[in-house]
Amino acid sequence: MKRLIEKGLMFGGLIEVASPALVERYNRALEHLTGKRTALDDFHIDISGYSPEVGDELGDHLYLNHAGVNRQFILLTTEQKRAPLLNAKFSTSRGILRQFIETNEAQLFALTARDAVAGELVNSVFAMESPARLFDIQRVVVEADTTKGTVRQAEKLAELVNRFKREEDAWFDDVLIAEMIGLAQETGDVTRNPVRLEQMEFQQENFWTAHFGGVYLFRGVKHQALISMGERIDPGTIPIEVSLAAQDRSQIARFLQANDLVEPIVKARGVDAAAILRQKMDFIVVDAAQEAGVDLRGATRADIRALARKNTRRLPQEYHTLNALVNWAENRGRWPEIDSDNPAYFYTLRASDHADRDLVNQLLADLAPKDVRQLFICHKELFYRLYAGWSETKKSYVADFLEREYLVDKAGARHALFGHDAPLDDDRAVPQEDLIARVGPWGAVGAAKPAKRSGPWGG
Structure with missing residues (x-):
């Protein structure tokens, strides 16, 4: 793998985290999500905030992707939108993260100027016990906030501001005013600069997953099918009729x-x-x-x-x-x-x-x-x-x-x-010599044949 890294064919485009301030923000977010911290002074992260060096240090390359299902993420900069997604378990994850960052880029730029943003791609499945569980994944919702809860506090402040404007005696409510002032010190003026992340959810109809040896699920098409690159999946265990294997x-x-x-x-x-x-x-x-x-x-x-x-x-x-x-x-x-x-x-x-x-x-x-x-x-x-x-x-x-x-x-x-x-x-094809020295060699139905047609693609 060293040859690929040297040529920028592996781990290319990762974001370097080297300043003490960014490392500390990363650690706050990492502890917030997983209860763990890194002792590294510098490392590289992908679009989700996963770092191969931190994964090596922790002995867990799924530290932000427990059971390979609900991917957590750490954003230190909106520049992560250009980075790859390493150790992908679902083909849709990188596109979701990139669209989330681009849709909320102005807000995320402001939020990450002072803190890390931590979040999760949430669906209703928390473990992949069987292929049938793939069909329970209908949508993915993006949940995110800073480690200090800035977005949540801003929403609360906005509610208090509306209450202050609505209630006749609000000018005399010292508790309400004090709470508003306290929250404003954390969030800033939400009336002029609203701190709000777009609530986003994504339907999951057709996708690939690394689970079960690699599976392609197509259910948003006229003729549905599940195609397995590993062992054949018994069609009696899944809610669609056609289950195919690579052969x-x-x-x-x-x-x-x-x-x-x-x-x-x-x-x-x-x-x-x-x-x-x-x-x-x-x-x-x-x-x-x-x-x-x-x-x-x-x-x-x-x-x-x-x-x-x-x-x-x-x-x-x-x-x-x-x-x-x-x-x-x-x-x-x-x-x-x-x-x-x-x-x-x-x-x-x-x-x-x-x-x-x-x-x-x-x-x-x-x-x-x-x-x-x-x-x-x-x-x-x-x-x-x-x-x-x-x-x-x-x-x-x-x-x-x-x-x-x-x-x-x-x-x-x-x-x-x-x-x-x-x-x-x-x-991006950018050689990363210091990264080379620290990372290891991980990866990282019985239908009849179609009738012959004229031309090469007869069946």
């Missing part, structure tokens, strides 16, 4: 098509489909080279393609299928028939333009993990987990590629790959 490729393909969630890359507008597919082919060659023990350190794209030419017969089916598709796209060669049983099938798709495109692109990355660029952009948790098991030569090649061809223009790369509004990814 149910035909059923997953039918689900994606029936809900219009994907589109073929070669049919997408405004993209260089052949270039995208050729890059996926290169990644497949790299994966095959790893298995063959070939040293790829320092290899260029030309080297990879020369290697592919010399070892064409030993390359997997995914390579040959994508090559046939590129031949059709560039030279109007023979139209290949690619159905969902073909191991290259999910490599040929991307999410169509809809509200859950980021979630669908993450699912496609899960189903086509040899495309390491999409895996890194759309599913970092899985990328880091797989990276730990790669050979040193593949680690070196992938890290160099992402640094050279992704970090230099992330927005452009995401737009070229995914179009529409590309997935959010604000991890």
Whole structure:
């Protein structure tokens, strides 16, 4: 993992907490939420206030996310909105936190000037005993206040002010006036500068969770389904009919098509489909080279393609299928028939333009993990987990590629790959040498096959 950190591919964009004042504010919030404190003088935090160094010190990397369900957060600055979310357990958490910060940015800027803001993403589930509990998550409410209760006190002061204006004898109520003065000393003039955070709640219909080996739940679509990347979940234990596992490729393909969630890359507008597919082919060659023990350190794209030419017969089916598709796209060669049983099938798709495109692109990355660029952009948790098991030569090649061809223009790369509004990814490529020395290597249904259709996507 050290290589990834050095290149800004892991823990990039974290916020440094180094001043004694900020460390003390963090400790007040940490103690307020968890009863714990850190003895560190400086560390780094993500959008939620989680710090890998503090997690290492406490021996608990879920210290702000007990049981991985109701994520707590600590805000020291509104700049945290640009930071990544580490150790994510739900795909919606970072978006919720970012929207909360942006909606309340002016208020949070004023509040964090003097204190930390601590809060929680609250839902009705406090433990994940079984997959059925996922269906109890209907909405997430954001609760937040400073460690001194400034927002709560401001609301109380506002009520007292209204009472003072409303009651005829309020000028003679010394207790009321004294209470107002005391609260105003803490909150300031709430009549001119109201201290109020927007009450926000978010419906949770379609999402991914890291629980149970990784599960995608789609219930806000016409044809509902639960898709598990781990063990198959018994459909008799959940309140929807369709429960799929990763090996149910035909059923997953039918689900994606029936809900219009994907589109073929070669049919997408405004993209260089052949270039995208050729890059996926290169990644497949790299994966095959790893298995063959070939040293790829320092290899260029030309080297990879020369290697592919010399070892064409030993390359997997995914390579040959994508090559046939590129031949059709560039030279109007023979139209290949690619159905969902073909191991290259999910490599040929991307999410169509809809509200859950980021979630669908993450699912496609899960189903086509040899495309390491999409895996890194759309599913970092899985990328880091797989990276730990790669050979040193593949680690070196992938890290160099992402640094050279992704970090230099992330927005452009995401737009070229995914179009529409590309997935959010604000991890900045800033090497953090002091962080490297202190962090450890953690990650961080039996439906019939669809009928054949004309064109590559026959089923």
